[in-house]
Amino acid sequence: MTVRVFVPLDTSACARGAEELALALQTRCGDDIELVRNGSRGLFWLEPMVEVETTQGRIAYGPVKVEDLDGLLEAGLLQGGEHPLQLGLTEEIPYLKQQQRLTFARVGVIDPVSVEDYKANGGFVGLQSALGKTAQQLVDEVKESGLRGRGGAAFPTGIKWQTVLDADPGDKAQKYIVCNADEGDSGTYADRMLMEGDPLSLVEGMAIAGLAVGATQGYIYLREEYPQAHKILNAAIAAAEKANYLGDNIQDSGKAFYLEVRLGAKAYICGEETSLLESLEGKRGMVRAKPPLPAIVGLFGQPTVVNNVISLATVPTIISKGPEFYRDYGMGRSRGTLPFQLAGNIKQAGLVELAFGTTLRQLLFNFGDGTRTGKPMRAVQVGGPLGAYLPESQWDTPLDYEAFIELDAVLGHGGVVAFDDSVDMSEQARFSMEFCVEESCGKCTPCRIGSTRGVEVIDRIRQGENAEDNKALLRDLCDTMVHGSLCAMGGMTPFPVLSALNHFSEDFESNPGEAS
Amino acid sequence: MSQSHWNPQRVQTLIEGERHQPGALLPVLHAIQNDLGYVPPDSLPLIAEALNLSRAEVHGVVSFYHHFRDTPPGRHTLEICRAESCQAMGSRRLENHARQRLGVGYHQTSPDGEISLEPVYCLGNCACSPSVRIGDKVYGDMDSDKLDQLMDELTTQAVEVR
Numbered sequence: 001m002t003v004r005v006f007v008p009l010d011t012s013a014c015a016r017g018a019e020e021l022a023l024a025l026q027t028r029c030g031d032d033i034e035l036v037r038n039g040s041r042g043l044f045w046l047e048p049m050v051e052v053e054t055t056q057g058r059i060a061y062g063p064v065k066v067e068d069l070d071g072l073l074e075a076g077l078l079q080g081g082e083h084p085l086q087l088g089l090t091e092e093i094p095y096l097k098q099q100q101r102l103t104f105a106r107v108g109v110i111d112p113v114s115v116e117d118y119k120a121n122g123g124f125v126g127l128q129s130a131l132g133k134t135a136q137q138l139v140d141e142v143k144e145s146g147l148r149g150r151g152g153a154a155f156p157t158g159i160k161w162q163t164v165l166d167a168d169p170g171d172k173a174q175k176y177i178v179c180n181a182d183e184g185d186s187g188t189y190a191d192r193m194l195m196e197g198d199p200l201s202l203v204e205g206m207a208i209a210g211l212a213v214g215a216t217q218g219y220i221y222l223r224e225e226y227p228q229a230h231k232i233l234n235a236a237i238a239a240a241e242k243a244n245y246l247g248d249n250i251q252d253s254g255k256a257f258y259l260e261v262r263l264g265a266k267a268y269i270c271g272e273e274t275s276l277l278e279s280l281e282g283k284r285g286m287v288r289a290k291p292p293l294p295a296i297v298g299l300f301g302q303p304t305v306v307n308n309v310i311s312l313a314t315v316p317t318i319i320s321k322g323p324e325f326y327r328d329y330g331m332g333r334s335r336g337t338l339p340f341q342l343a344g345n346i347k348q349a350g351l352v353e354l355a356f357g358t359t360l361r362q363l364l365f366n367f368g369d370g371t372r373t374g375k376p377m378r379a380v381q382v383g384g385p386l387g388a389y390l391p392e393s394q395w396d397t398p399l400d401y402e403a404f405i406e407l408d409a410v411l412g413h414g415g416v417v418a419f420d421d422s423v424d425m426s427e428q429a430r431f432s433m434e435f436c437v438e439e440s441c442g443k444c445t446p447c448r449i450g451s452t453r454g455v456e457v458i459d460r461i462r463q464g465e466n467a468e469d470n471k472a473l474l475r476d477l478c479d480t481m482v483h484g485s486l487c488a489m490g491g492m493t494p495f496p497v498l499s500a501l502n503h504f505s506e507d508f509e510s511n512p513g514e515a516s
Numbered sequence: 517m518s519q520s521h522w523n524p525q526r527v528q529t530l531i532e533g534e535r536h537q538p539g540a541l542l543p544v545l546h547a548i549q550n551d552l553g554y555v556p557p558d559s560l561p562l563i564a565e566a567l568n569l570s571r572a573e574v575h576g577v578v579s580f581y582h583h584f585r586d587t588p589p590g591r592h593t594l595e596i597c598r599a600e601s602c603q604a605m606g607s608r609r610l611e612n613h614a615r616q617r618l619g620v621g622y623h624q625t626s627p628d629g630e631i632s633l634e635p636v637y638c639l640g641n642c643a644c645s646p647s648v649r650i651g652d653k654v655y656g657d658m659d660s661d662k663l664d665q666l667m668d669e670l671t672t673q674a675v676e677v678r
């Protein structure tokens with residue numbers, strides 16, 4: 001009997017050797033196994049993780065190297081045999097068991113490009129039922145779920161959809177669904193994992209969004225840095241077309257939805273929704289002034305939904321299980337779950353999908369198990385390059401949008417980057433400004449010139465040149481950027497800078513000669 | 517290195533393959549760079565004409581995006597992640613090492629024409645920082661030794677091919 005064996009094709013799993021392992025396993029086992037290339041479960045320190053299907057369930061092994069294969073096969077890998085690398089039943093691994101995987105329920109479980117596998121695991125139930133509902137019903141359900149955009153700004157998704165549903169598309173009679181798959185934030189990889197591990201949930205979410213607002217064309221704007229996701233998305237779209245879940249007559253409903261992937265070209269600012277639309281139109285990614293909102297005047301001037309990958313991929317769960325099911329997770333106005341991503345200097349880096357409300361400390365230590373270097377953890381940047389650095393005194397804050405805003409911090413897209421005590425926080429602050437210089441679209445002076453000045457001022461502080469005056473100047477500069485910038489690039493770069501200055505002021509004392 | 521080594525016929529075909537879609541400029545530029553490794557400055561008039569744009573507009577777009585280059589790359593492109601998660605795991609040391617070994621800075625190609633060095637801001641491999649990318653493959657948990665090994669492999673391959 002052939003045994004189903006799983007070896008991930010996820011970028012990070014491959015970075016740790018999954019590709020070579022899959023090849024070696026196939027060569028050694030031939031027809032004895034059915035090799036499935038799944039997404040990653042997101043327990044990256046255990047990658048490459050091999051799973052074997054047994055009558056008890058799937059049994060995991062990891063991290064497995066090619067050299068381990070002989071021993072593993074001798075120990076009865078294909079029957080789930082005992083071995084030092086055996087991790088037991090995958091679902092029982094505490095890191096996974098303690099999560100609430102709603103959006104990521106299928107990631108790592110199924111063959112990402114198999115419609116059959118997707119359907120066997122609850123896929124397309126949402127779209128099927130959406131085909132029988134009115135547009136307004138769909139928008140109402142998304143509103144009731146409490147879902148807020150997962151790309152960073154946390155705007156209620158249902159309200160955005162209502163605006164697009166109500167917008168008049170004019171003569172061209174076209175509306176668009178645009179998926180923001182630019183995932184530029186350092187420390188984030190949830191979008192990538194989802195697109196590589198369960199791309200059909202994104203396809204399904206976008207098709208439902210199309211039905212909800214009356215749009216027939218969708219684009220996924222994918223960053224160029226994700227070649228593996230690109231391949232898998234294209235394969236998934238082709239599979240969905242073949243199975244008639246995309247195209248001009250979805251499941252013989254008479255409803256149409258077309259979907260296409262477009263590649264970015266390395267520009268962080270193109271993650272900002274209006275810059276993204278400019279880029280999709282074939283222009284430089286210059287940020288547009290709002291209003292008009294993209295919901296009303298969006299892609300090619302037409303009403304457009306722009307949503308993050310995770311927002312859209314969560315929609316099928318909301319429609320198939322009901323808005324209450326989703327809303328019952330979470331706290332306050334942060335409903336449902338957020339896939340957190342543990343990154344940087346952390347022992348157990350990985351994807352942790354949790355209902356809002358647990359604390360950062362639980363994430364860092366219960367899941368992350370402290371730093372990878374074994375040194376004390378000192379600073380944690382949450383929410384990407386525009387997010388604040390949090391000192392230990394703030395780690396007991398609950399993971400909730402509003403609680404973070406109170407700290408002048410953001411949850412953003414859920415990236416959590418840990419640093420040990422070797423970090424120099426003035427160097428981190430300098431980098432934040434440098435990144436803004438590098439990535440500013442150039443439209444506003446405070447962002448474009450302010451960031452360049454910011455780098456210079458921080459250099460002077462680091463060299464001990466009129467340190468106190470220059471710190472005051474830096475604060476002024478940040479103030480100008482916050483108030484004079486059109487978008488969050490210039491407007492939020494001060495978050496990491498000021499958090500470093502405020503919470504780690506000892507690193508801004510003079511250390512001559514160290515400025516780089 | 518000569519920069520006029522591109523074939524206008526070829527570029528014309530690539531443009532033709534992508535031009536009939538809304539917002540075609542980025543797909544056109546990607547197609548050209550995928551094929552030639554860069555977007556030759558002399559090809560801009562062809563692109564502009566096909567898409568009914570001004571040359572200045574096309575140039576503006578090419579220069580806006582970090583991905584598009586106007587000179588041929590080395591045989592291989594090594595991208596080193598400079599973003600925060602990788603910084604937390606020693607990417608600054610890694611960058612310095614690469615610069616020293618190759619004897620060039622970012623946006624430059626080693627004198628032997630083997631490796632172009634480019635910065636990148638996150639490869640989505642932050643769970644295995646620090647990360648680098650060569651072609652379509654991402655490598656994680658990098659340190660100077662592993663990077664040396666990778667570069668050795670690249671340059672040995674090149675010798676065999678010759």
Ligand SMILES: Cc1cc2nc3c(=O)[nH]c(=O)nc-3n(C[C@H](O)[C@H](O)[C@H](O)COP(=O)(O)O)c2cc1C
Nearest residue numbers: 149150151180182183184271272273307308311488
């Ligand atoms: C500088 C900048 C970069 C951004 N990058 C991203 C990104 O990479 N991915 C993303 O989904 N949203 C990003 N956003 C947020 C988008 O502008 C927008 O809020 C989001 O795509 C809306 O989708 P959502 O409501 O589903 O979150 C960025 C915003 C700014 C200001």
Ligand code: SF4
Nearest residue numbers: 441443444447487490
């Ligand atoms: S804040 Fe910066 S990135 Fe944003 S619009 Fe202004 S110049 Fe462009």
Ligand code: FES
Nearest residue numbers: 443444445446486
């Ligand atoms: S355009 Fe000048 S400050 Fe915004």
Ligand code: FES
Nearest residue numbers: 597602639641642
């Ligand atoms: S920050 Fe380097 S891979 Fe994400």
